[in-house]
Structure formats: structure tokens, C-alpha cells
Amino acid sequence: MRFMGKILEIMKKLQFSTFFLVVSLFSLSCENKTDTILSGMHRDASTLLYNVNFKKKPFFKNDTFIKKYNVYLEKSIIDSVYGYNFKISDSIQTIYNFNNTLYIINHSNRSYKKRREINNQLNQLIFPNCNLKKDDLFGNNTIIDTLEDRVFVLKKYEDENEFKNIKEKYSFSLVNNELINITSEIDFQNTSQFISNEYEKLNLNVSIDIETELKQLLGNYTNQKYLEKKESKSHLKLFSDIRGVVLENNKQKELVEYNSKVIILDYWFMACYPCIKTTPMLNRINEKYSSNEVQVIGVNLIDRNVEKLKNFVNYNKIKYPIFLTNESPLLVKEYPTLIILDEKYNIISTLYGYDENKEKEIFNLIEKIIQE
Missing domain, CATH: 2.50.20.10 (Lipoprotein localisation LolA/LolB/LppX)
Structure with a gap:
């Protein structure tokens, strides 16, 4: 064709x-x-x-x-x-x-x-x-x-x-x-x-x-x-407003309760094929580093069927926590969106879409932040 x-x-x-x-x-x-x-x-x-x-x-x-x-x-x-x-x-x-x-x-x-x-x-x-x-x-x-x-x-x-x-x-x-x-x-x-x-x-x-x-x-x-720049807040305050539920245990949690030198927020949803393609890379990142060094968090703003979500996570072998929330002060509209933060929740980098060459870039960025 x-x-x-x-x-x-x-x-x-x-x-x-x-x-x-x-x-x-x-x-x-x-x-x-x-x-x-x-x-x-x-x-x-x-x-x-x-x-x-x-x-x-x-x-x-x-x-x-x-x-x-x-x-x-x-x-x-x-x-x-x-x-x-x-x-x-x-x-x-x-x-x-x-x-x-x-x-x-x-x-x-x-x-x-x-x-x-x-x-x-x-x-x-x-x-x-x-x-x-x-x-x-x-x-x-x-x-x-x-x-x-x-x-x-x-x-x-x-x-x-x-x-x-x-x-x-x-x-x-x-x-x-x-x-x-x-x-x-x-x-x-x-x-x-x-x-x-x-x-x-x-x-x-x-x-x-x-x-x-x-x-x-x-x-x-x-x-x-320029509108987004004008309305921006300090990064920590931006993320401290986000609350949700952890899929694995159905417990309420604030996003800023995740503490690591590097935090990677993966904004995704089930029907997003590029999001699925990104999962193995995020698993490798999550497995390589300790939770004190790097924490990957899958943030889902869209899917709400918990049973389907759990089946999906098991089927695709997602190894990092999934955080369900309705709050999106960042106004994420493209999927997947990866937001890389330091331990003070300052935004270091934002990446969009799936690219098989992106993994090396993220690893280099993580190493730079950890060594600082």
C-alpha cells in the first residue's frame, strides 16, 4: 500500500x-x-x-x-x-x-x-x-x-x-x-x-x-x-497541587511525595500506541537506578476503568507506579509527554512522542543531574 x-x-x-x-x-x-x-x-x-x-x-x-x-x-x-x-x-x-x-x-x-x-x-x-x-x-x-x-x-x-x-x-x-x-x-x-x-x-x-x-x-x-510564560508558576508549587490515586494499591497520594534525585513523569493513556512503545525504555531506566536516584511515574489523566488499566499494565509489563489524576496544571495535550524533574521538582527537560533514539539522551541527562 x-x-x-x-x-x-x-x-x-x-x-x-x-x-x-x-x-x-x-x-x-x-x-x-x-x-x-x-x-x-x-x-x-x-x-x-x-x-x-x-x-x-x-x-x-x-x-x-x-x-x-x-x-x-x-x-x-x-x-x-x-x-x-x-x-x-x-x-x-x-x-x-x-x-x-x-x-x-x-x-x-x-x-x-x-x-x-x-x-x-x-x-x-x-x-x-x-x-x-x-x-x-x-x-x-x-x-x-x-x-x-x-x-x-x-x-x-x-x-x-x-x-x-x-x-x-x-x-x-x-x-x-x-x-x-x-x-x-x-x-x-x-x-x-x-x-x-x-x-x-x-x-x-x-x-x-x-x-x-x-x-x-x-x-x-x-x-x-508567551501566554504560558506569563502564567507560569514556580515549578514546586506547580506540582504540589497535583493529587491522585496510585493504581497498584488504590491509595490517595500527592505527586510531590515521590522523592528522588531525578523524577520522570510519563503522561500516557492506554489507546496511545507511541505511549506503549515508550514503556520498555522507561522500564529499563527504572530498573537501572535505585528509587533514591530515579523514579519513573506513569501519569494518566484519561483512563478511569481500573480493572482494564490493571490488565493493561500487567499485559505490557509496566514496572513503575501509575498515578491517576484529574489535575493537569501543565495542560498536557501531546502523548506521550515525558517531563524530567530534579529533586526540587524543577523542570529540566520536556520530551514529546516516541523516538527509539531518545533513550540515550535521557540516560545522559540523568547522569548529569545525579552527578551534580
């Missing part, structure tokens, strides 16, 4: 959704029909406006998350990441991409953040117009079905380690030759995840002045980087 490959790419870019029943198999005639559909998907249009109805049931969750996005795209020869300047809005925020920079606008507190990185969820929202190719729809384990006004393509993929039953479905309209929906599904550690994107109300005759809109917003909104 062109836009996926290794399982990490599957987790980042593939959308996992509900399974559907296929009743028949077509070959060349259906492939020609899909060629016609792809030719009508307006990838060459200079501007596009449409809605995306997004649904997701994460791993280890029973509830389905639902959100609606309004997406505007305009082709850009300057943009080397997405190929488009764009504006994506939901009920809470607006995200602009202009000249290779993402601007995340928060209307509730009139602030914004700037980013220069690929956001894979945004990739999925612009997926049908930028990325879909014929090779994505055909190949091994592809089943095609037709109704009077639609074509369905089901693709199945081989299991990848712990990832099982990987499926993806596309549906196309034969009325207007447009992509209607992408739904996909995957199983992992006895739980499943699905994601569904439904595309609607495609309009080719709309032009939005992104540059002017953005300039006006940035002139009236506050850069969140």
Missing part, C-alpha cells in the same frame, strides 16, 4: 473503522469503473471546500468520538509538506496552513500556536484530494462490490506483530464520481479501534483569502508560547 508501510505508519496514517459485508467479486470491469471515479475526484482543482464527518472508537474504549470539520484547500506550489494552503475548522478551533507553517487558533481564549511539522490527522482530512491513487484501491486481498449508485472497495492486510484483522473500506458515488467514505479497522491486545471519515458537500467554486484572515487573527490573538 503506497501511503502506509510499516506498522507505525499504519497507526499514524491509516483510519480504522467498521467492517462491512461483501457479496461479490469483480475484476477488470470494476477496475475501469474505479478509474473513472478517480478521474472525477477533482485533484487538479485549485480550490476545494467540503465537510468531513469524523468518527473514532479508540483502543480500550467503548464510546465513539464524533466530530465535524469544515475543510478549505487551495493548491500551493510553495507548500512542500501538504501541497496545499488550507483552513480546517471544528467547533473549538481553526487550523490554518500557510507557507509551510501550521497555525492552531483557539477561539475560546483567543490564542494561537505555531507548528512546523506534519500532522497525520490533518493528512487524513485532506486525504481524498491530495493522496488517493489507483494503487491504494487494487492489489492483493482486494474485494470490490457494487450497488446501484455506489462502488465499495475492501482491502485486507496481513497481521503485523500484535496488530490483527487490518481492514480498510472505500465507498464511491457513481452519481457524481466522488469519494464518500473511508472506514478502517484494526485489532490490538484484545481490543479494536476504528476510524471513519465521511466526505460531503464538495464545492469547487469557493475562494477564501487565507492570508488576510490569518493576519487579522494573529493581530488580535496572543501567541500561546
Whole structure:
């Protein structure tokens, strides 16, 4: 599959959704029909406006998350990441991409953040117009079905380690030759995840002045980087306000009761695959040093099913304490987030995401703090 490959790419870019029943198999005639559909998907249009109805049931969750996005795209020869300047809005925020920079606008507190990185969820929202190719729809384990006004393509993929039953479905309209929906599904550690994107109300005759809109917003909104500096407290006071429950013994505890020369807070949750990949590294750090030297603490703000959490911790052999709390004065929004503190709870370093090369960096930092 062109836009996926290794399982990490599957987790980042593939959308996992509900399974559907296929009743028949077509070959060349259906492939020609899909060629016609792809030719009508307006990838060459200079501007596009449409809605995306997004649904997701994460791993280890029973509830389905639902959100609606309004997406505007305009082709850009300057943009080397997405190929488009764009504006994506939901009920809470607006995200602009202009000249290779993402601007995340928060209307509730009139602030914004700037980013220069690929956001894979945004990739999925612009997926049908930028990325879909014929090779994505055909190949091994592809089943095609037709109704009077639609074509369905089901693709199945081989299991990848712990990832099982990987499926993806596309549906196309034969009325207007447009992509209607992408739904996909995957199983992992006895739980499943699905994601569904439904595309609607495609309009080719709309032009939005992104540059002017953005300039006006940035002139009236506050850069969140400076907002956070203005509102920051002393580090010890910041962490002394955090109270929670230790998963292992269900006892109430204050975070600052953990005393070591180095304290590593791992902000994580069960449905976060990069968080799971980070666990072995944190186990090795926790095992190498005594509790007086280094204490790793898994801080969970999201999961509240204690039985599922304990099963998850046992299955993934997590050896450090798990601290459940509702209090997040640091406003952690990216997972995993590793916050490295000294014994006075001063923040020494903050690291985001999973990177297999990060372990050496953390060990070097620990040694430096311990020797001081």
C-alpha cells in the first residue's frame, strides 16, 4: 500500500473503522469503473471546500468520538509538506496552513500556536484530494462490490506483530464520481479501534483569502508560547497541587511525595500506541537506578476503568507506579509527554512522542543531574 508501510505508519496514517459485508467479486470491469471515479475526484482543482464527518472508537474504549470539520484547500506550489494552503475548522478551533507553517487558533481564549511539522490527522482530512491513487484501491486481498449508485472497495492486510484483522473500506458515488467514505479497522491486545471519515458537500467554486484572515487573527490573538510564560508558576508549587490515586494499591497520594534525585513523569493513556512503545525504555531506566536516584511515574489523566488499566499494565509489563489524576496544571495535550524533574521538582527537560533514539539522551541527562 503506497501511503502506509510499516506498522507505525499504519497507526499514524491509516483510519480504522467498521467492517462491512461483501457479496461479490469483480475484476477488470470494476477496475475501469474505479478509474473513472478517480478521474472525477477533482485533484487538479485549485480550490476545494467540503465537510468531513469524523468518527473514532479508540483502543480500550467503548464510546465513539464524533466530530465535524469544515475543510478549505487551495493548491500551493510553495507548500512542500501538504501541497496545499488550507483552513480546517471544528467547533473549538481553526487550523490554518500557510507557507509551510501550521497555525492552531483557539477561539475560546483567543490564542494561537505555531507548528512546523506534519500532522497525520490533518493528512487524513485532506486525504481524498491530495493522496488517493489507483494503487491504494487494487492489489492483493482486494474485494470490490457494487450497488446501484455506489462502488465499495475492501482491502485486507496481513497481521503485523500484535496488530490483527487490518481492514480498510472505500465507498464511491457513481452519481457524481466522488469519494464518500473511508472506514478502517484494526485489532490490538484484545481490543479494536476504528476510524471513519465521511466526505460531503464538495464545492469547487469557493475562494477564501487565507492570508488576510490569518493576519487579522494573529493581530488580535496572543501567541500561546508567551501566554504560558506569563502564567507560569514556580515549578514546586506547580506540582504540589497535583493529587491522585496510585493504581497498584488504590491509595490517595500527592505527586510531590515521590522523592528522588531525578523524577520522570510519563503522561500516557492506554489507546496511545507511541505511549506503549515508550514503556520498555522507561522500564529499563527504572530498573537501572535505585528509587533514591530515579523514579519513573506513569501519569494518566484519561483512563478511569481500573480493572482494564490493571490488565493493561500487567499485559505490557509496566514496572513503575501509575498515578491517576484529574489535575493537569501543565495542560498536557501531546502523548506521550515525558517531563524530567530534579529533586526540587524543577523542570529540566520536556520530551514529546516516541523516538527509539531518545533513550540515550535521557540516560545522559540523568547522569548529569545525579552527578551534580
